[in-house]
Amino acid sequence: MLITGASRGIGRAIALKLAAPNTTILVNYLQNADHAERTADELRARGAEAVVMQANVRSEADLRALAGALPGGVDVLVHNAAVGALKPYDKLRTSHWDLTLESSLRPFWLLTKLCALRPGASVIGISSMGSQRFIPGYAAMGAAKAGIEALTRQLAVELAPQKVRVNTVCGGLIETDTLQYFAEGERMLAFAREFTPLGRVGLPEDVAGVVSLLLSPDAGWITGQVITVDGGLSLL
Numbered sequence: 001m002l003i004t005g006a007s008r009g010i011g012r013a014i015a016l017k018l019a020a021p022n023t024t025i026l027v028n029y030l031q032n033a034d035h036a037e038r039t040a041d042e043l044r045a046r047g048a049e050a051v052v053m054q055a056n057v058r059s060e061a062d063l064r065a066l067a068g069a070l071p072g073g074v075d076v077l078v079h080n081a082a083v084g085a086l087k088p089y090d091k092l093r094t095s096h097w098d099l100t101l102e103s104s105l106r107p108f109w110l111l112t113k114l115c116a117l118r119p120g121a122s123v124i125g126i127s128s129m130g131s132q133r134f135i136p137g138y139a140a141m142g143a144a145k146a147g148i149e150a151l152t153r154q155l156a157v158e159l160a161p162q163k164v165r166v167n168t169v170c171g172g173l174i175e176t177d178t179l180q181y182f183a184e185g186e187r188m189l190a191f192a193r194e195f196t197p198l199g200r201v202g203l204p205e206d207v208a209g210v211v212s213l214l215l216s217p218d219a220g221w222i223t224g225q226v227i228t229v230d231g232g233l234s235l236l
Contacts, residue, residue, distance in 0.1 A: 002070060002076070002111075003028065006027040006080065013207065013208040019047070024070065064114055075122070084100030122167070122214065127170040129172050160223065167222060197233070
């Protein structure tokens with residue numbers, strides 16, 4: 001298994017959910033080696049083999065290294081890593097736009113292309129409600145996430161002859177460290193706590209649970225889908 005951005009937050013939760021004896025999980029990280037090693041230790045405690053690898057998903061050379069790091073090919077590829085500028089559209093510079101799409105949308109295409117996907121493998125993208133709804137400062141990231149959802153459908157059809165399934169999990173407001181970078185993060189949390197029909201803010205484990213579900217044999221007939229995980233908030 002290869003999970004990008006697996007050292008913290010949603011990526012870490014996914015890795016821990018999928019950890020089991022006789023599994024090998026490649027923990028990709030960008031900067032914080034300590035967090036990555038701690039995640040790897042937790043995976044090993046659950047019986048999995050963990051491989052820690054620093055790589056910048058904006059770099060094609062780094063993506064090639066990731067793609068070749070698991071001998072025998074990849075059975076699960078989770079595109080979780082995302083870095084981006086959170087600014088109104090008129091405050092974005094070209095470099096902000098490029099950073100955001102090159103760290104989120106482009107790797108979804110390129111790493112999928114570079115990996116030797118085994119027959120029956122699953123590719124899973126991680127999106128967010130900013131792909132469908134207005135979020136302050138989310139112009140670039142929202143465009144990247146919407147692209148991931150569109151590419152999910154394209155890849156699902158193109159990879160179907162290899163018996164590879166492609167789906168994306170679209171999270172609502174998930175309580176992670178990322179919220180500190182939103183100017184209105186506290187207001188967003190308060191809104192979600194008050195109005196989410198299921199009565200709470202989402203956790204990384206909520207996204208991880210759906211990733212696990214999509215990898216189960218019971219989901220073997222699901223491909224090309226974007227599954228929303230938000231406690232019903234998008235229904236309002």
